[in-house]
Amino acid sequence: MSTLKYWQAINRALHEEMARDASVVVIGEDVAAPGGPFAATKGLLDAFGPERVRDTPISEAAIVGTALGAAMAGYRPVVEVMFLDFVTVAMDQVVNQAAKVSYMSAGNFAAPMVIRSVCASGRRTGPQHAQNLEAWLAHVPGLKVVWGSTPADARGLLKAAIRDDGPVYVIESLAEWSARGEVSDEDEIVPIGQAAVRRTGADLTVLTWGGAAPRALAALDLVRDVDVELIDLRTISPWDRDTVLASVAKTGRLLVVHDAVVDFGVGAEIAAVVAEQCFDTLRAPVRRLGAPFAPPPFAPQLEAAYLPQPEAIARAITDTVQTVRSAS
Known part of the structure; x- marks a missing residue:
């Protein structure tokens, strides 16, 4: 067992899954050299290079759309949409495209992609950065939604999401970002759908x-x-x-x-x-x-x-x- 902060557990999950599977790529705003706006992608660029860790323009719609295309082509992209509120400008890509591509193609295409967002509720970030919008996402058939409240669950759920063959939205709690907890040193997965x-x-x-x-x-x-x-x-x-x-x-x-x-x-x-x-x-x-x-x-x-x-x-x-x- 290791004692990790919440964000460190997320970072470990990303390192582990990228080392395990070469098809896992990370894309988003400032995820490469800066290490992510909240440090969750720290060290990934040095470990895996610019082909697999890519910074993007400030366009959530473009980021999610690019990830969907990559997923349909055989990659397992992990997208960072910085705040949960910001998914509002990518809802067509999330709701009408990623969540429906398998259904619309009769199973000929899949979207094994992950979208990560922090929910900043409780951190005094105001009306446009602190909304809890999980009900919006959970209402969409074809889209799984997970939210770990401890470092161990944040790591285990993210690993499960990356290995899942459909789109998974992973919500993370900014209020718990520095909270510490025990995290297994083994390859521990938290099954999606298990309370x-x-x-x-x-x-x-x-x-x-x-x-x-x-x-x-x-x-x-x-x-x-x-x-x-x-x-x-x-x-x-x-x-x-x-x-x-x-x-x-x-x-x-x-x-x-x-x-x-x-x-x-x-x-x-x-x-x-x-x-x-x-x-x-x-x-x-x-x-x-x-x-x-x-x-x-x-x-x-x-x-x-x-x-x-x-x-x-x-x-x-x-x-x-x-x-x-x-x-x-």
């Missing part, structure tokens, strides 16, 4: 992912007399229904915590499925906790109030369980 049960419990299931996951874990230290089962989804699409439904069947309660706005989100989809599939075992209505329906604010105090903090998560846990208990 992680961070803590087992019997009273309430808390489901979370991405930037909200560390705060949800911290909230458990503030809760008394509630036995919480904490699940980190890790893969947004396809999400691990079996693990979530089995947990809710056991606890009878579900609280979904995420940083995206509550309205029309991934949490709503999960809540609907759980309400349908666990109707007979639910002991309380499914509850969601997320951001209000507003752009992310820039001011530190406002952003702190905008995102679910450990104290608010702890209150939601306690209120959910106590309300049902008092009514039973």
